[in-house]
Amino acid sequence: MNIALFSDTYPPEINGVATSTFNLRKVLHDHGHNVVVVTTNPFSKKVTYDGETIRIPGAELKHLYGYRAAGVFNQEAYDMLVKFHPDICHVQTDAGIGIFGNIVASRLRSARVYTYHTMYEDYTYYATKGHFERFARNVVRYYVRAKSDSVTELIAPSEKIKDYLRAIGVDSYINVIPTGIEFSKFSPKMVDANDVASLKASFGISAKDFVVLSLGRVAKEKSIDVCLRGYADFLKNGPKVPTKMLIVGGGPALEDLKALAASLGIGDHVVFSGAVKPDQIQRYYALGDCFVSASITETQGLTFMEAMAAGLIVLARYDDNLQGTIADGKTGYFFYDEEDFKEKLSNVITLPIAVKKQIQANAYQAIDVYSMEHFYENIIEVYQRANKKNW
Template sequence: MRIGLFSDTYMPEINGVVTSIVTLQKELEKHGHTVFVVTTAPSALHVQKDGNILRLPGIEIKKLYGYRMSSPFSVVGLNDIATMHLDIIHVHTEFGIGTFARIVSKLLSIPIVATYHTLYEDYTHYLNFVQSATIDKTLRSLAGSLSKAYGTMCHELIAPSEKTRDILKGYGVEKEIHVIPTGLELSKFSRANFDSKQLQQLRTSLGIQEHEKVLLFVGRIAVEKAIDMILQSMQILVTRNVSVKAVIVGGGPYLDELKYLAKKLDLVDHVVFTDKKPNSEVPMYYAMSDMFVSASTSETQGLTFIEAIASESVVFAKERNILSDIIIEGESGYYFDDSNELARKIEEHISLPSQKQQQIVKKGLEMIQPLGSQPFYEAVYKVYLNAISKQKDEYAIVKIKMKQSNYFEVTLESAEEELALMISIESFYKYELEKGACVQREIVEEFKKEDSTIRSYLGAIRYLTVKDRTRKEMYDYLSQKTPLTIKEINQMIEQLENMGYIDDDRYLQQSLESMKVSLMGKKKIKASLVKKGIPYEKIDAVLLQEDDEDFVESAIKLIEQSKLMELNKNLTKTKEAIQSKLLRMGYNNDIIAEVMQRLHLEKDEEKESVLLSKEYDKQLIRLSKKYTGFDLKSKLITTLIRKGFEYAQVIEEVESRKDEFETN
């Protein structure tokens, strides 16, 4: 695998981040991987390349961090990185190179893993020049927001301790966080690597007497490391005539102030400041020490404690959260809360029998065995594989369009497809979607379901906009026209009812009035409403309250509008047509009988005679083609009676035209 390690800090700097990077780099290379390091250069103008190390121009920020920080983008750097053909990017810082790493990941489509090493809210004092509580609160809030943003902008996120993971979760980082303590090449810090002569020479060069115990601190000299507490403890130990000398190894922005404090506390002969030392020399300092101390509570993993324990030095720590798996009080080390407690525990430890002190050293060595570089490599490599797999299942947001007031249409692209999905405003802000961001397949699958629901809902609203609908109509529409499940359909219908879009009682009343205007009878009204899903009992209850006189008047109006009484038909056929019309329109027999009575239909003898004569001629022509004689006469009489003419009238007509009939 071709791996790029990105960081604003790298060798020759001495700090926990560098230790983590170098340890990982060595293990990756030992297992056959090709490793590139992208970091800052001493020069603010030129890119430097040294084998697989690419250094980008940076500026030193002594006041803020003691490190160099690069620009968040470099065209030359991008081109060089493109030639590396990286399979994975592992970024270890958030700003400068850290920002650049995330840009490179997007531009070159390289999966990215981030390790969160630094608790930035512990460093806000560097920017709070006036020491304002309000400014400090604002800066801490900003640190949390930035940490959340950077923690989200990666495929996989690593925290070196549970403390760090919990803090990131508190910032609002919702993705899975892998807790992987930085492994160390423990053998590198073994005291057995140095002979007693080497260690004695170092002690002598530092002015340490034969009888003096060495209390060591290794790290960056900064306010947040609380080294002043160590000096205050030393002052107490000196007044008690405890033979201890403190050795402070490291450089940083607080070094001069700390030297001044040592002088002020009359500790010049009891504290040695070595300034910054090369990484290669640090293990010897651990090996020549008897005890190691750090009062810092800003650590994310406590690498220096592990290094000290590996060197058989007894450790004293103020930070408990990240060291609970390593330090057991009185068994593998000690905890303290203030300078008095630290001084007391150092004095008590020195006074322990040599055998007991060796038991503490041995227990410490046992506790750090799982923190070797091999388990560290295996855990990180597994995360790399996860990140590569995730990137293959990743969608990039290429377009965002506001739809109405509650929805966004988000267009996503993967290697396989392009999707335009409707996303609720709640999901849009929950997942902090923006153009150029990437979304994992499992989240896209959630978006697809949401898209289906939103489009179904909007379709339902459009369907309701055309005209009012019943619950059953909406159920039929949603089940036939959308992919929603029965449960989802019922939930949506309930939502539409709660919003007043569906109301069967309102529909019943409005439809009843509309159908009455359309001159429908009760039976047709009921049948129509039942078809729409309105319950029988509800319809009957409403119709029972209706006045029958209204329906009689509607029926008469219907007949008048249909002009059935004006048709050129005999009385019988006219009555049949009227009754048939009223039956088809849903009027019951009682209403029809009342209507027939009120219409005052009377026979018009002259009209009946004319109609009979016309029908006679018509039927005679038709039937004479098939019948003759008596059969023709019988068929003619039967047909005319069936046409609604009275028997006597038909016989009279037939007899009156007997001669004509017999001719045919």
């Protein structure tokens, strides 16, 4: 099958949609399909094609993580896709590249598959700055309904997204397909102890420090400030053990969080690594003992599963979307507010070794359903059905 994937974000950018698209391309290619990814070009002002990825230049969005905004149509890229002639156009995003994907599917009469990855209502403040928020959310809902009802097959990466789509009036059949993850690369068996020691030393983290890890995009909607405040309370009132909080990632909230850490008086306990390359992420998971997140805007929570695969105990703010992955006290722990964060972190740090090993074993078992093979089996069924509908 010839499959074109359209995404406005792709590695080296680090986010859930980029990771999902990269993993999808890999698993399809590994199963013998012809796959081309169409995305933005952060490296050149020209259209480039390396046999796997068509990159289209666009304007840099400095206020939005430095992402690129490509135009909705590019003739040079279109001519390449005419030669490729996709059976499936799978659109992952909704900006310029996503719109281009819809145009290509329409012109070439390819089956159109759409994955609704992002809860856009959680991000309208980037455009509105708090003004006309209700209007902006209504516009988003109208757009999502129209887009979802116009495609051959619709995919949601989680039940949370499916419930949202139903709540706003989407009537199309919704396939729930979680993104597959290549867990093997995060396995503790792949860790180089000398590399971990060296990387810790570069951040001023000692071998005795219990490392509380936050990893991902550093932005307002990730609520990292909740973890910082909870950690400050832990340092003041929790068990007196040596700890460091390591915040890995870049984004628009980075400077605000540094200022918050300083104002809380915990600057010497918090390390900000800045952005890291996607192929280096597993090294940073290996630095942690516990993975923490207060985000409740995740559509699936790939970083939670990556952390579990890396053998970290996960401490996450409760969200319905995580119930299928995190069983409180069995595969990880939930917290509800900053006070609860302090209590749960204290519990995690003092876990007996046997209990920790059991939680890790339970976590490995829980994430098996998100394997790449399960992902492929689910996605290819949707593609085959879309092709039949498109005959």
